[in-house]
Amino acid sequence: MHLPAQITGRKSEELGRTNSAIGGTGKIPRAKKPRSRPPTSLRDKLGFLQAHLPSYSGPYSVGSMDIEVPVENPRTFSHITRDGKHLLKIETVLFTLYYPAAIGSGSGKDPGGRRNWSRETWLPRPRIEVAKGYGKFAGIPGPVAVAYFGATTGLTKLRAFRNSPVATHWPPMGNSKKNGHKIKNKQGPPPPGGSEEPTFPLLFFSHGLGGTRTAYSTMCAEFASYGFVVCALEHRDGSGPRTFVNHPKEGGEGSQKQEAQGNVDHTHEEIRKGYDRIDYVFPKDNPFDTSPKNEKGVDGELRSAQIELRLAEIEEAYKVLCDIRNGGGAEIERRNLRREGYIGGSSRGLAGVDWSMWTKRFHVDRVTVAGHSFGAATIVELLRNADRFSYVQAGIIYDIWGAPIKPPKDDPRHRIHLPLLGINSEAFMYWQKNLDAVTSLMEETREQGAPAFLCTVRGSIHLSQSDFTILFPHVCSFFLKATVHPQRAIDLNISASLEFLRDVTEGAGKSIIQRCLTDEELLQTPLLDELPNLHRPDTEDIAAKLKVPNEFRTRMAAKVQRKLKRQKAHGFYSPGDEVWMHFKTEEDELASWREKNRREEDPDREQLREQRRQEESATKEQEERDEDSTSSDNLPETTDSPVRKSWLGRPPELKTDDQS
Known part of the structure; x- marks a missing residue:
């Protein structure tokens, strides 16, 4: 399908227009480019009736796609069984892809030719079933859960247009928080020496217990609005409230073929329906192993097997994305099981996607990985397996649940050798055992010579890095005692993450962050002398909630303080007002690591640089000798002089790091 040139970013000349009503100039009178529309509707404005998500602060509009594809090798993990069949297995991989969208998204007809641009609902399809899953996870009767989620988030939609064309333009300076939504209709020049079209960085996001691929949509789409292609996985390891695994329909024998391919099993009912249903798995005889008060400790066998399954899902998603990046998107669309006729699918599926625009659109050799809670524990294990995940360049762990983390193996390679950011x-x-675990990860990273940062967002709770505090702010404020504004908590997490990635990565992602991020210098916050005790709860509430003494007065004072500090020149607080820093790599150490990393990544280029430095030094010395000789002997310089030969023999001008 061919889209308008303004949507694709291609020049109008490529459309081959040679005739028009005005003298054959090929121009349309008073033509205007389609302008991106904000992804809003009436339901987004009626916040008192229906929870809604915020718009995203970056310079790009955001698109999304739902993709579920069968894996090449269906298999099981561990010997754990329930109801006579294996509990942990991989048959398909499911994820939502958030990405920077082209100028014109939301205007005119959508890529599928429909008049109304579609947005996916926050509660994944089938919504009633997923609501029941949340109820089971929270211990709420199914009908109550359906009524509650139906009344609060049943109609909530993501602020991303489905199947929108991917962006092909560099953004201008600034972001939509400072410049308004109009910035999403503008483009900037490429960086010096850069390509005309950016190649975006890729980021994987792993959700925590009770999460889904859309439960962190604000975080993921914020990254996408700053130029990241974000793969938000839905893990089928029994860590989500409820998810569905489709069986491919291949002559009615999709599930039997999967069983023949690998060690997976299904009930007769699952084969008849054409899908498996996976609910949250509570460990046997120890259902609350996540609690700090749990005396039995974590269920090591279950959690280790879940992490191994999660790593396999990341590998499978990576294969799918490599296929898309290498021009195989049409085949992925053909194999996609989130389309009409499959549970959780829709009539739109991936209709209208111009897969040629995705060829070489994002990097697959420099990948960032991030996760929250149990997802963060997954990321730690991934980072410790650098040989297996050689394409990963950095990791971010949000409020990690440290209990499932095992000590590193004796093999020195089983350590974290890549830059790591932790945000608590x-x-x-206040959960001391958990804080000790994450601090040990920072020490492990520093011992391997890589940058490491660990900070805490003041007034935040465990859900502050997900959509839940935004969709249910009063519950999180009054019952869990969060004191930070939900949206501000997201802003702080994103700002710190982008500052980190700007400092430890190279390429288009770094260039976009440098020109678009409002730098709050969060990672330059001074280290704490001692752990604060401001909102420490009673022992029974550790990790679950905060304690707010004199609550009314405290909240009112904080509100006034925020208002006053917003009037400052930079429009944000000083970092220490909102973030505590526990562990960081100083600027000189960070600079040394960057230089060393460049030499190791491209020794040939560094060798050329050194050769050039030596030749320039030799040239300068020769010039000084010739000047002395000329002044004493008064001899004119000729083109046959050693100096001239040296300059003629110089290697060509080398590109800078930003240009390469």
């Missing part, structure tokens, strides 16, 4: 909630910071 204040609620988890």
Whole structure:
């Protein structure tokens, strides 16, 4: 399908227009480019009736796609069984892809030719079933859960247009928080020496217990609005409230073929329906192994097997994305099981996607990985397996649940050798055993010579890095005692993450962050002398909630303080007012690591640089000798002089790091 040139970013000349009503100039009178529309509707404006998500602060509009594809090798993980069949297995991989969208998204007809641009609902399809899953996870009767989620988030939609064309333009300076939505209709020049079209960085996001691929949509789409292609996985390891695994319909024998391919099993009912249903798995005889008060400790066998399954899902998603990046998107669309006729699918599926625009659109050799809670524990294990995940360049762990993390193996390679950023909630910071675990990860990273940062967002709770505090702010404020504004908590997490990635990565992602991020210098916050005790809860509430003494007065004072500090020149607080820093790599150490990393990544280029430096030094010395000789002997310089030969023999001008 061919889209308008303004949507694709291609020049109008490529459309081959040679005739028009005005003298054959090929121009349309008073033609205007389609302008991106904000992804809003009436339901987004009626916040008192229906929860809604915020718009995203970056310079790009955001698109999304739902993709579920069968894996090449269906298999099981561990010997754990329930109801006579294996509990942990991989048959398909499911994820939502958030990405920077082209100028014109939301205007005119959508890529599928429909008049109304579609947005996916926050509660994944089938919504009633997923609501029941949340109820089971929270211990709420199914009908109550359906009524509650139906009344609060049943109609909530993501602020991303489905199947929108991917962006092909560089953004201008600034972001939509400072410049308004109009910035999403503008483009900037490429960086010096850069390509005309950016190649975006890729980021994987792993959700925590009770999460889904859309439960962190604000975080993921914020990254996408700053130029990241974000793969938000839905893990089928029994860590989500409820998910559905489709069987491919291949002559009615999709599930039997999968069983023949690998060690997976299905009930007769699952084969008849054409899908498996996976609910949250509570460990046997120890259902609350996540609690700090749990005396039995974590269920090591289950959690280790879940992490191994999660790593396999990341590998499978990576294969799918490599296929899309290498021009195989049409085949992925053909194999996609989130389309009409499959549970959780829709009539739109991936209709209208111009897959040629995705060829070489994002990097697959420099990938960032991030996760929250149990997802963060997954990321730690991934980072410790650098040989297996050689394409990963950095990791971010949000409020990690440290209990499932095992000590590193004796093999020195089983250590974290890549840059690592940890961002805690204040609620988890008071959980001393968990704080010790995450601090040990920072030490492990520093011992391997890589940059490491650990900070806490003041007034935040464990859910502050997900959509839940935004969709249910009063519950999180009054019952869990969060004192930070939900949207501000997201802003702080995103700002710190982008500052980190700007400092430890190279390429288009770094260039976009440098020109678009409002730098709050969060990672330059001074280290704490001692752990604060401001909102430490009673022992029974550790990690679950905060304690707010004199609550009314405290909240009112904080509100006035925020208002006053917003009037400052930079429009944000000083970092220490909102973030505590526990561990960081100083600027000189960071600079040394960057230089060393460049030499290791491209020794040939560094060798050329050194050769050039030596030749320039030799040239300068020769010039000084010739000047002395000329002044004493008064001899004119000729083109046959050693100096001239040296300059003629110089290697060509080398590109800078930003140009390469």
